[in-house]
Amino acid sequence: MKVLNKLSLKNLLLNKKRSIGTLIGIVLSVALVCAVAGMFISLKDTLVQTAIQSQGNYHIELYNQNDEDVKVLENNRDIEEIEILNDIGYSDFNEKTEDRPYIHLYSYKDEKSFTNLTVDLLDGRYPKNSNEILISEELYLLNKDKYDIGKNITLNYGERKTLDGYVMTKENPYNEDEVISNSIERTFTIVGIMDRDYELDPNGDPGIGCLTLGLENNFNKQHSVYIRLKHPTSYEKSFSEILGTTFTKKSPIVTDEYSVNASLLRWQVLKFDSGTTTMIYSLITILLVIIVVTSVFCIKNSFDISVMEKKKNYGMLASVGATKKQIKKSVITEGLMLGVIGIPIGIIVGYIAVFILTIIVNSVIGDFITRNVEMRCIISLFPILVSIILGVVTIYFSSLRAAKKASKVSPIDLIRNNDDVKINKKKVKSPSVIKKLFGIGGVIAYKNLKRSKKKYRTTVISLAVSVFVFISMNTFMYYTFSVTGTYYKNIDYNVMVTSAFDDSPKMEDVLKVSGTDDYTMLYQSKWTSDGYLEISDLSKLTDFGKDIMDEGLKEQGCFDERKDTYNLDCNKKLQMNVIGIDENSFKEYAKKLGLNYNSVKDKGILINNYRYINADNVQIEKGIYNYKKDDVIKGIYNKKPLEIEVAKVTDKRPRGLERYWSYGGYLIVSEEVFHDLGFTPYILTIQADNPTQVSLDINEKIPELSVVNIEENVQAEKSIYLLMSIFLYGFITVITLIGVTNIFNTITSNLELRQKEFATLKSVGMTRKEFNWMINLETIFYSIKALIYGVALGLVGSYLIYLATASNMDYGYHFPLAAIIISILAVFILVFIIMRYSMSKINKQNIIETIRKDNI
Amino acid sequence: MEILKVQNLSKVYGKGENKVIALNDVSFSVEKGEFVAIVGASGSGKSTLLHLIGGVDRPTRGKVFIDGKNIYEMNDDQLAIFRRRQVGIIYQFYNLIPILNVEENITLPLELDNRNVNQKDLKELLELLGLERRKNHLPNELSGGQQQRVSIGRALITHPAIILADEPTGNLDSKSSDEIVSLLKKSNKDYKQTIIMITHNMEIAKQADRIIKIEDGKIVQED
Numbered sequence A: 001m002k003v004l005n006k007l008s009l010k011n012l013l014l015n016k017k018r019s020i021g022t023l024i025g026i027v028l029s030v031a032l033v034c035a036v037a038g039m040f041i042s043l044k045d046t047l048v049q050t051a052i053q054s055q056g057n058y059h060i061e062l063y064n065q066n067d068e069d070v071k072v073l074e075n076n077r078d079i080e081e082i083e084i085l086n087d088i089g090y091s092d093f094n095e096k097t098e099d100r101p102y103i104h105l106y107s108y109k110d111e112k113s114f115t116n117l118t119v120d121l122l123d124g125r126y127p128k129n130s131n132e133i134l135i136s137e138e139l140y141l142l143n144k145d146k147y148d149i150g151k152n153i154t155l156n157y158g159e160r161k162t163l164d165g166y167v168m169t170k171e172n173p174y175n176e177d178e179v180i181s182n183s184i185e186r187t188f189t190i191v192g193i194m195d196r197d198y199e200l201d202p203n204g205d206p207g208i209g210c211l212t213l214g215l216e217n218n219f220n221k222q223h224s225v226y227i228r229l230k231h232p233t234s235y236e237k238s239f240s241e242i243l244g245t246t247f248t249k250k251s252p253i254v255t256d257e258y259s260v261n262a263s264l265l266r267w268q269v270l271k272f273d274s275g276t277t278t279m280i281y282s283l284i285t286i287l288l289v290i291i292v293v294t295s296v297f298c299i300k301n302s303f304d305i306s307v308m309e310k311k312k313n314y315g316m317l318a319s320v321g322a323t324k325k326q327i328k329k330s331v332i333t334e335g336l337m338l339g340v341i342g343i344p345i346g347i348i349v350g351y352i353a354v355f356i357l358t359i360i361v362n363s364v365i366g367d368f369i370t371r372n373v374e375m376r377c378i379i380s381l382f383p384i385l386v387s388i389i390l391g392v393v394t395i396y397f398s399s400l401r402a403a404k405k406a407s408k409v410s411p412i413d414l415i416r417n418n419d420d421v422k423i424n425k426k427k428v429k430s431p432s433v434i435k436k437l438f439g440i441g442g443v444i445a446y447k448n449l450k451r452s453k454k455k456y457r458t459t460v461i462s463l464a465v466s467v468f469v470f471i472s473m474n475t476f477m478y479y480t481f482s483v484t485g486t487y488y489k490n491i492d493y494n495v496m497v498t499s500a501f502d503d504s505p506k507m508e509d510v511l512k513v514s515g516t517d518d519y520t521m522l523y524q525s526k527w528t529s530d531g532y533l534e535i536s537d538l539s540k541l542t543d544f545g546k547d548i549m550d551e552g553l554k555e556q557g558c559f560d561e562r563k564d565t566y567n568l569d570c571n572k573k574l575q576m577n578v579i580g581i582d583e584n585s586f587k588e589y590a591k592k593l594g595l596n597y598n599s600v601k602d603k604g605i606l607i608n609n610y611r612y613i614n615a616d617n618v619q620i621e622k623g624i625y626n627y628k629k630d631d632v633i634k635g636i637y638n639k640k641p642l643e644i645e646v647a648k649v650t651d652k653r654p655r656g657l658e659r660y661w662s663y664g665g666y667l668i669v670s671e672e673v674f675h676d677l678g679f680t681p682y683i684l685t686i687q688a689d690n691p692t693q694v695s696l697d698i699n700e701k702i703p704e705l706s707v708v709n710i711e712e713n714v715q716a717e718k719s720i721y722l723l724m725s726i727f728l729y730g731f732i733t734v735i736t737l738i739g740v741t742n743i744f745n746t747i748t749s750n751l752e753l754r755q756k757e758f759a760t761l762k763s764v765g766m767t768r769k770e771f772n773w774m775i776n777l778e779t780i781f782y783s784i785k786a787l788i789y790g791v792a793l794g795l796v797g798s799y800l801i802y803l804a805t806a807s808n809m810d811y812g813y814h815f816p817l818a819a820i821i822i823s824i825l826a827v828f829i830l831v832f833i834i835m836r837y838s839m840s841k842i843n844k845q846n847i848i849e850t851i852r853k854d855n856i
Numbered sequence B: 001m002e003i004l005k006v007q008n009l010s011k012v013y014g015k016g017e018n019k020v021i022a023l024n025d026v027s028f029s030v031e032k033g034e035f036v037a038i039v040g041a042s043g044s045g046k047s048t049l050l051h052l053i054g055g056v057d058r059p060t061r062g063k064v065f066i067d068g069k070n071i072y073e074m075n076d077d078q079l080a081i082f083r084r085r086q087v088g089i090i091y092q093f094y095n096l097i098p099i100l101n102v103e104e105n106i107t108l109p110l111e112l113d114n115r116n117v118n119q120k121d122l123k124e125l126l127e128l129l130g131l132e133r134r135k136n137h138l139p140n141e142l143s144g145g146q147q148q149r150v151s152i153g154r155a156l157i158t159h160p161a162i163i164l165a166d167e168p169t170g171n172l173d174s175k176s177s178d179e180i181v182s183l184l185k186k187s188n189k190d191y192k193q194t195i196i197m198i199t200h201n202m203e204i205a206k207q208a209d210r211i212i213k214i215e216d217g218k219i220v221q222e223d
């Protein structure tokens, strides 16, 4: 047996070129598997880090737990760690404002909670005892001198109570009649400033949140408990136990008693949100299947080839008495030896790729996606294990087949010098066209292809698979890009300002700050609930319009038992948004729609389409109303009848409204003409020379407004596309490389095995030119064959991808012409180069030497 | 008429220590229609001589004239064309093209030359070779003797000036060997085909018109 092992090793070393070919195949496949799995793990880690960063490192938060409850939780073995938060109470303070009249004091029990629950420290440090306090930036901004690090602050904190003695919590808005009772005075030193924490300090809470350490709640002794599970995977069981009721995937994640940190669980367990995770899993599965199929094909082929080339060896072994089993074992050992070298290299290469990709991700995407979280290259067991298993299994089965073949080689085959390739016996009549066009070289090439199909099958399939993958992936990219890429397409402004509050006359001041003429101001009605044009004539609605109206009413709670609590008017009607637009922009807009400004200035332009994503995650976009040009829209506006004539029905939106969708539709009118409707600024879009500076200026001078630097978003979006392209094209490249390795192995071996045949052709008088011509024809013939299969399959694949991703939207099927042309060129160039390479070696060889190899 | 003339032909392989003088200043000539046997020990240079005559290899020194033409004055392509018209080579291991059937293998040199196949000629040749009923078979479906007959057919089809056979019977049993030799003799007689044949077997050699004996790359005996 030892001899045979030695022989396996010798075979590998002697047959260096073939071994390297196989090795490259193994390394690429393993590296690709490892990179995909490693990237997946790193991405998962990033998302987990992001979730921890934004929500905190806990899985569930329980409200209103008393000391005994806490003790029970502390003894629960499923729980890794708990954090205790006490609501200490509200305190009056001098700088109070109308909607923030209090300071709301909280305290963690342990110092570790500040980091575990990611309190976002802007300056200073976390409190170390109950005499120190961390204040919200909001408080600091109210009086920068008084509320600063190092200063003392004295609070009189107590419970908020209504006049009739009800205790009020952070969910209850400020009531003029409420009082603070049972207050206690305490002085703290300010040690740090934190960003507003919306967990502690949600919208609507009348108190500005501040944090200290180790204070007890003196009124009700209740705590909020944040729980981190030991085994997040079995969260359903653990939650059920903790809550005392059955908790399943479908249970609500937020109730009066608890709140689940779903974003952390989702990424840690990859189970929570079925839609997203199904998508991730199916994507990974598709990628892995493509990798496995291509690599099995490549590696298997490599082994087949090397067995074919070493047939003589095996015949010789058999003739000196090696059993079939021994020969099999020798081939498999050879394969595993390659695996032992190739798999570790593949894993290293794969991780280098992951490392480089994370660097690219961090530099390209920067802070756009994940605030403060860097993508890390996580080296973990899973990708390594997957790579090893897939690698070993692939190598084992590939070499098993080759081993069987090798063991079938009998000494007789060796003596009779039988050709390995079964030749198709059927009579092949080469069409006379071929002879006329290509001469005898063409005829031989043609017969070669027809009679020894099997020899070419691998090459043809490899080429076809690569073409198929390329065309399909290309379509996938096309639709992903065009679906998501329309977001900021055709937008001719770079700063967008909206008001955080309903009523914001300051919007007009922005124009002074930005100092630009190129702007569009959109106005909405200043009456929040009555500022719509209410259409009660349902005959003006399309079926789609009626459906979404019903849907919308349902959502607003009209069909809910408690509808009166919302005081909603549930009559069937649609509320059309009347949007005013500044005079200049109205002129521009009318011009763009091909309208004459003077004849339409006292009319309205109806934006009739509504787009939404339905329950099946499909985007739907249709028209709402039946109105046509020159119809008069009649309805009630601010409790009075209003009639506006339609100048045009369109889905082209004015600047700034591109991303707003309402199932009531939008009616665009001139603000100047319809001034009496009571407009207030809504959205301002500016085309600024220096969007970054303008955004900063606005932010600083009028902080009440929210400013979006569109240009920055466009950049962010571009980076994401860039990244996706890097991933997908990287993937395509490696898959293609595996294919190329395979094709290279096949072609070179084919040509080498046929050397003698070529020498014979030359010895009976074929010139070199004729010979090269024949080989080129052969190449062209099977490239065409591969292209026919590959392109046909690719079109099917691309159509399926179209059906899966984009058919529900407005995009028609996009014929992947560019991809097809690239494929055709690439296939011919590639095959031609490989052929040339092998041919140059063959042509160099002396006819006699080749013939002599067997003849001496 | 002198169809072949070999003049001071030498072939040296390798350099320095590895230098092998495979052929050392060999000269002789062959008349049209002659059947010459070349004998000699293994490694004496017989194959080298034959390959040089056939123009599939080039000599270190010396000249070869076939039909009065100095074949080494031609370039590779001219030589290839010359070869397919004027020289037929038969090897010990047949060297047929595996994907071509008997008929296609035989007519290959004509096809390469873009010449039409004379069906009557072909039928006659197949009869002579005893392969009429095998013309559509592929090489791997034939016995060694049959394969060798195909390669003889391939050499004969162009009616070349000269046929070179390198141990055509070396791989065959005695019955098949006899068949092959008588076939060669028959074509020598019927077509006045000039043949130069290498063999180990003195019995076979004796059937030739003339025997040339080679030792260490030199002609040591000619009769």
Ligand SMILES: Nc1ncnc2c1ncn2[C@@H]1O[C@H](COP(=O)(O)OP(=O)(O)O)[C@@H](O)[C@H]1O
Pocket: A849, B013, B014, B020, B021, B022, B040, B041, B042, B043, B044, B045, B046, B047, B048, B049
């Ligand atoms: N390519 C080569 N390189 C070096 N030596 C060679 C080569 N081909 C043949 N020889 C040597 O030349 C000599 C003659 O070989 P060959 O003509 O094949 O002999 P024969 O056919 O008579 O057995 C031998 O010693 C052989 O080893």
Ligand SMILES: [Mg+2]
Pocket: A856, B046, B047, B048
């Ligand atoms: Mg020899």
